[in-house]
Amino acid sequence: MQKLVKGIHQFQQSTFASQKRLFERLTKGQHPLALFITCSDSRIDPSLITQTDPGELFIMRNAGNIVPAYGAVAGGEAATIEYAIGVLKIRDIIICGHSHCGAMGGLLAPDQIAKLPAVKSWLGQAEATARIIEENYAHISDPQALLTATVEENVLVQIENLRTHPSVAAALMRGDVKVHGWVYKFETGQVFAYKPEQGQYVPLAETLVEPKEVPVHLPAI
Amino acid sequence: MQKLVKGIHQFQQSTFASQKRLFERLTKGQHPLALFITCSDSRIDPSLITQTDPGELFIMRNAGNIVPAYGAVAGGEAATIEYAIGVLKIRDIIICGHSHCGAMGGLLAPDQIAKLPAVKSWLGQAEATARIIEENYAHISDPQALLTATVEENVLVQIENLRTHPSVAAALMRGDVKVHGWVYKFETGQVFAYKPEQGQYVPLAETLVEPKEVPVHLPAI
Amino acid sequence: MQKLVKGIHQFQQSTFASQKRLFERLTKGQHPLALFITCSDSRIDPSLITQTDPGELFIMRNAGNIVPAYGAVAGGEAATIEYAIGVLKIRDIIICGHSHCGAMGGLLAPDQIAKLPAVKSWLGQAEATARIIEENYAHISDPQALLTATVEENVLVQIENLRTHPSVAAALMRGDVKVHGWVYKFETGQVFAYKPEQGQYVPLAETLVEPKEVPVHLPAI
Amino acid sequence: MQKLVKGIHQFQQSTFASQKRLFERLTKGQHPLALFITCSDSRIDPSLITQTDPGELFIMRNAGNIVPAYGAVAGGEAATIEYAIGVLKIRDIIICGHSHCGAMGGLLAPDQIAKLPAVKSWLGQAEATARIIEENYAHISDPQALLTATVEENVLVQIENLRTHPSVAAALMRGDVKVHGWVYKFETGQVFAYKPEQGQYVPLAETLVEPKEVPVHLPAI
Amino acid sequence: MQKLVKGIHQFQQSTFASQKRLFERLTKGQHPLALFITCSDSRIDPSLITQTDPGELFIMRNAGNIVPAYGAVAGGEAATIEYAIGVLKIRDIIICGHSHCGAMGGLLAPDQIAKLPAVKSWLGQAEATARIIEENYAHISDPQALLTATVEENVLVQIENLRTHPSVAAALMRGDVKVHGWVYKFETGQVFAYKPEQGQYVPLAETLVEPKEVPVHLPAI
Amino acid sequence: MQKLVKGIHQFQQSTFASQKRLFERLTKGQHPLALFITCSDSRIDPSLITQTDPGELFIMRNAGNIVPAYGAVAGGEAATIEYAIGVLKIRDIIICGHSHCGAMGGLLAPDQIAKLPAVKSWLGQAEATARIIEENYAHISDPQALLTATVEENVLVQIENLRTHPSVAAALMRGDVKVHGWVYKFETGQVFAYKPEQGQYVPLAETLVEPKEVPVHLPAI
Numbered sequence A, B, C, D, E, F: 001m002q003k004l005v006k007g008i009h010q011f012q013q014s015t016f017a018s019q020k021r022l023f024e025r026l027t028k029g030q031h032p033l034a035l036f037i038t039c040s041d042s043r044i045d046p047s048l049i050t051q052t053d054p055g056e057l058f059i060m061r062n063a064g065n066i067v068p069a070y071g072a073v074a075g076g077e078a079a080t081i082e083y084a085i086g087v088l089k090i091r092d093i094i095i096c097g098h099s100h101c102g103a104m105g106g107l108l109a110p111d112q113i114a115k116l117p118a119v120k121s122w123l124g125q126a127e128a129t130a131r132i133i134e135e136n137y138a139h140i141s142d143p144q145a146l147l148t149a150t151v152e153e154n155v156l157v158q159i160e161n162l163r164t165h166p167s168v169a170a171a172l173m174r175g176d177v178k179v180h181g182w183v184y185k186f187e188t189g190q191v192f193a194y195k196p197e198q199g200q201y202v203p204l205a206e207t208l209v210e211p212k213e214v215p216v217h218l219p220a221i
């Protein structure tokens, strides 16, 4: 704790001064550029990797960057998403997995989480990820490659879950929101984005600056 | 999104290089200093205010920095906390509210969230906060002061909820974890810490570097 | 009841005899062609409209042909779907809405179901349908046209929900199952099928005999 | 799917014409004779065995013809029943089990459904059936006889569950609804009805055309 | 509290001595005569009205003597009942309502409990009682008579709920447990027992010493 | 049952007469001295040990004297507590565990309750107790001592849970309610009260007549 308290004093005496006007302006309200959903893992700093300032990213973090399908959990995820769309009118949602994710590791090794009932229950919201890996990746034996596939598939599973939330579904239909699937490989600093047309992840550098959204049904009448 | 993608390229070309060794070392695992629970609000950057590097803060964020009591929601909060204590052996948990919190504003003005059913349901986990304000703060009429009281009381309510989680309860009893209640006033850069002995929040600068923990029952035999 | 009992005697004395061999063969197990999900409405007879025999359609029926997203309800829908995919290895799932649907009418007129708490709660699983209609169909004032849009959108919403079920997600990924969105207009005998490429429903007669499936992400590695 | 699409065209070109007037009349509303609750099993066709036309049976189908007790599952069953009683004023409810039921087979052999978590969870609503068989049928060793007993007892257990639904309980008390327990043996075409006075199932042919209802408490004042 | 502490000292110094042998014997285990389910109301003392000693009544008390149907609430009621049947082998279960019950009063006057969300939610488990009163007792205008009817009907509704619990259902079938519906009118000291054959409550004095159980289905094979 | 019916007649013919005036007075309402929460165990008679009359104790009883944390179970416990505080304005809440508690024994021996799913699920609300014992009492090998520690710790865990209930939290803050942790050793007639300042249980005789409440945070502004 000592380090944190010192850090806060350092922030107050140096950094804050240079951003004072920004912070004062922010008392009038926030207008973030995106909802950034990622894992609680300490090795991810969303503001650092996107080089954004306070006020620019609305951030939701939990173990495994999981978004329960609508109605599955009356928890913080549904509320935070609804607030982002309904109140803040955010138009971009990023779900960002990451390399070396402990939660996804637990999904692959149920034995390791047998004594962690809340974690086990929570990973039930990634059961589709587990089934996809079990049924469709049996040919991969390398544990590292399997973990990477799990992280990647889980981002897509959580995007499917995200699309079931009413505020998201209604905004998606009229093109008012776009959903982006990312994986951050912190040891190389790379960010991979899922490209639906190609059906795979590609380094963000190669994607168009304005990525196309995940396809959605058009008006039906 | 354009700004975020540019930011990532900038991060990859400049910042990452200077921290490359740190990130490589972090592939061996994370050993964060604390679990930092705060609101999804874009105006809070936990790493900035504590001046910490990647790997130092395990971060959970949702609308209103709420921690449902044990068993109340089979959601990300219980799992993230259990993972922090059970796997990462984190010894300090900070619940950090903040000024101008929209979620707490919604708690005070149910009409404003009538069209946000997921938010409304989620704020049910802060019902104790609402009752405390309604029953014990009737004498405060200034909306700003009432919001501050709500933010402060809510941090204490969520600490009570946090203490019902089995992994936390067991660790608290043997002194292996400490729980800290903070409120961050972003427009001044101040952080206030709750001091149980005094029954009030004080600027973090004035507290001892090693704050005393919230009191807990001793072994009972 | 009298009519039903008479009908059973009639069935036993006439119809059964002609299908006796079929029924005897079916004691060895069922190998249905599809899982047919439709409303409980008495005006829909799936076997009649598809001209199928016993053993050919595995049928799930509830008010509103609703499929809660995975985890939302520990109910019959999740189990019936899992059984269809996991045990019966069914490769086609049809969600079939219908004209004059009372459940969808209730979704549009919450006042009418105020005294029906279980119905109201159940329609919460079609909340995305309600939001899509409210936010994106404000320009339609004709009640009949609005009900049609609701029925059509609801089928697509329930398909999104269906895709979150682990057994479906894993089978979709490897192309082992196809999901079809239909609307049955019983007063004309027409069946409309949703064509994702066109983003609209077309009479089933005009679709290819082998309709393309709703798009799904490809393997991600 | 090809067969189903062909069937629909055949229906539209031949059968529909002969029932066109019926279908047109049904646009004015449905007045079904009964709520028919049965298994999703493809070998059961309620309209065929009762020789009924569209508009005559309001049908609810799920794996195992299960009706969770009131409040146990906020699912389609409670809503469909409430709609049948509250809106359609249906006066007869039939719960119809069947021979060779795979769901009841799963109840007897938990190992077979270990990899089907949704099915396992759903069969929890038939836990009373499982307990009745385990505790009271230990003397039966023949698997076929045990499955028959399970199917029969399960219909009675689900009738008990059905009676806890408020709309059913209130209607039962004033004699406005009757509940019938049936078992359909598809390989012989027989339908057995439970006779409470005798405490056993008898072929429907032998029962009175108007079966007596399951006994219910009388007004208590 | 002072009165309670004094009472305890008085108990220790006088009453305990006379029952010391009984209490010592009870350390070897309890073999209660019945499971007594009643309201938390302070005016009911089960031991006093049945003149029983410690060790004779296994007692469950909550507001309204409510027993949620099986699966409706993962609460203390299901566990306490299962423990009574499964571990203690209790053979008689009494559900005992009472005159002037505040919980039943709240069921009749929803406005009075609008500010009591937990009470309101809990009374949802007596929704069948509310529906029975609303639909079938419209002819009674006297509030006192209506409350009496509500208390009486609620005991019967809770008996229906109780019968859905697996341990109870299985024991009922083989005659190992009997369920008794009572209403205690504390102002006169009278206890009324429901007689199923008569469909009404009668003073306990008039019933046979061994009341017949509520009817249950017989073995079905 | 015979004994109970005889007891009731005896009560009506002798005891009731002597308390007739009390009972008549109680028709005007109840004003209990305390909410007494204890186990369903037949060996505990709250009125006997506190030497109180009808009207003096509002009593909640379930297996294990468990109080789920707020929101964890929509059950009788939350409602009964809310009614006690919100309607009856009770100012003292006693949670009273006891020696030889079978529920706590089950918590220590999960194997013994493997066939009791409802009990097992219910004891999940005492998971914090189980974790405290497992992690912090590994040095105790004597089963009797371990059971005593479990009973004592469980009372404190349930007090923590109780404090999360909104009505309790709000009343605690302004000193309108006090919470007392007791353990009753029926074989000696002793009652032990937890003294927070000492961090241990002491015989009630030694405590001040007016015990200090469990500490709570003060107003925070």
Ligand SMILES: [Zn+2]
Pocket: A039, A040, A041, A063, A064, A065, A098, A100, A101, A102, A103, A104
């Ligand atoms: Zn992670």
Ligand SMILES: [Zn+2]
Pocket: B039, B040, B041, B063, B064, B065, B098, B100, B101, B102, B103, B104
């Ligand atoms: Zn906030």
Ligand SMILES: [Zn+2]
Pocket: C039, C040, C041, C063, C064, C065, C098, C100, C101, C102, C103, C104
């Ligand atoms: Zn319909």
Ligand SMILES: [Zn+2]
Pocket: D039, D040, D041, D063, D064, D065, D098, D100, D101, D102, D103, D104
């Ligand atoms: Zn079946």
Ligand SMILES: [Zn+2]
Pocket: E039, E040, E041, E063, E064, E065, E098, E100, E101, E102, E103, E104
């Ligand atoms: Zn009462």
Ligand SMILES: [Zn+2]
Pocket: F039, F040, F041, F063, F064, F065, F098, F100, F101, F102, F103, F104
């Ligand atoms: Zn006990």
